[in-house]
Amino acid sequence: MTSAQGWQSFDLLLTCMVVADRAGRIEWVNIATQHLFERSRRSFQEFSLESLFEDKENFQKAFETIVNQRAMSVTFVGVIAKLDDAVLVSASLHMDNDRVIMELHPIDQQTLSERSIRLAREIEIYQETFRNLAHEVKNPLGGIRGAAQLLDMELDNPAQREYTQLIAAEVDRLQQLVDRLIRPAQAGLQRTMFNIHEVCERVYTLMRAEYQDKLSIIRDYDASLPEICADREKIVQIYLNICRNAAQALLGAPEIKSPTITLKTRIKSRQFLLDKVYRQVLVISVIDNGPGIPNHIVDRVFHPLVTGRPEGTGLGLSLAQELARQHKGVIEFDSYPGRTEFRILLPLEEV
Template identity: 50%
Template sequence: MLASPIINQRLLEHLNTGVLLLDADLSVLYVNPAAEALLEMSGKRCLGVPFYELAHESDESIVALRHSVVTGHSYTKREAIIQLHNQQQITLDYSVSPVAHPETRLPSLLIELQGRDRLMRISREEQLIAKQETTRSLVRGLAHEIKNPLGGIRGAAQLLSRELPSNDLTEYTNIIIEEADRLRDLVDRLLGPRHIPKQEDVNIHEVLERVCQLIEVESQGRITIDRDYDPSIPELQADKGQMIQAMLNICRNAMQAMLESSPEIEQPTLQLRTRTVRQFTIGHQRHRLVAQIDITDNGPGIPEDLRENLFYPMVSGRAEGTGLGLSISQSIINQKNGIIEFASEPGKTIFSIYLPLESL
């Protein structure tokens, strides 16, 4: 028994895969709700509109669609970068299959769309979290191996200074002691916070306001700070001092980048924006409610060669930088089951911090 057209349409409307039917001129004849969501346009507004006006990949892709109508050949494209009618870009897998129109029997194209952005983001976050955990384990092991001989070197230098016949010679043992202390402090910073986090109710906006005060003092008022807060964000359980440190490290990096290139920037500006996001996935864990804190600057952007390893310890774009700030920030946020992401181009860099607001 053949299924009726009504039943077929109902099945298409319940698919998670986007489905479109185009005529021979590539105009939309049918679009299911999943495709409407991907294209960010209602079905009524899609009908009769050329597909390439709704979602444009390249001129070659239009030629390929027309060629498929003529030859009857199917094809599939993976991770295609599509620009929507509203200038937003998304990543899609899509398959094109020539079919006959169910009523007119004229040549048509059936296009199946599968969004890739969310899956790619989840995969990217899982890799980032795994890298961070591996790095922390490596740093802990290396730090302990360094601290053990440092203690012996420092102690031996102290004993030696007591046995020296002249006070003038203690200058050299003092150098050994000072350099051993400097290396110990560096190792301690690599290990991150040494005390157990104090869990308390923390208002994220109080944290950000404290960071703003510090940035205003350090920059001597040379940076404009824009605030765009969502006052409905509830308090979260966290260590307030560590939260301030995590946000301050990011803001301080932005401040330094803007001030160092200030002749090229008319007005260095730092924007702090907070919002809530519902049903948000971090790594493999889905959260009902997440706080999103965006820290945006109009500096020169992050060099391309640093982006892949930006959160690793000792990675810095500044000659005098230690490369520990972002690594420590990511570690603090990871401990709260959150994550830090970034997007950067010349003139605009955004660090987005995602913190779950429900207790796991």
């Protein structure tokens, strides 16, 4: 292996470190990496970073972002291929002068599952709290609105009536928020068999009507997907919430030259979701080339009432995550400036 000089200190780390050139050719690996792959340092020679991954797509996107300097560092989840095994890793790429440095952290599937179960529980607790609060707020709202209307009828001065109308309008806005907080409790799925592309097309048409030529929408469907047994209206709701977020992020960033949303569908085999491995999982992605999720909310986007938009209520994603969970599915994302992808993962078959 060449260019080892300067990298030896990585041998002291327990983290797997791989050094490559700008073309992605591996130049050096540390001891932890040799242990992970159960291969000698020399055997990595002439291998590319890409060849370490079983699923090339996430790697390629991240690699391209790094070498084109669109971000300082990118983290993604990948599957690395070992001789007789596959390991899920969290991989980070960054540039150091003209070298690409990659860090690999194996992800214990137990941890992954615990994390998504914990997130789901957290959301449930928040929602329960907000729902109780919403019920408390709902009753007085009716009274305030009624009183404002009575007062409005008593007043002759139009300048004063403006205030009563303002009260009524603000109460209506609060009422809508309260209704949205209460609504997700109405569970119960009405499952039917359908082709997911019917939902995609409906959402596509709605988005076209809503945003017209303000942004481009590309469809990248895998036409061979099997039908799914799910609650069609709820899947539309999940999908629409995510698409609207993408559109709002794009329109909120006028510096983006050609705002584009890509609607993508794929199938994944042997996927771990929540607490089970499924033979087949439907992956519905919404990708945008917008500014990315603001840093200060990125860890909490699925929590209710967390919003990065002045006019947002912060309920879209928490509702979407709850609806996905009712289908034993999960919504996940990765986001950095220039590319945000939300994926709706819905199980088709259990192993």
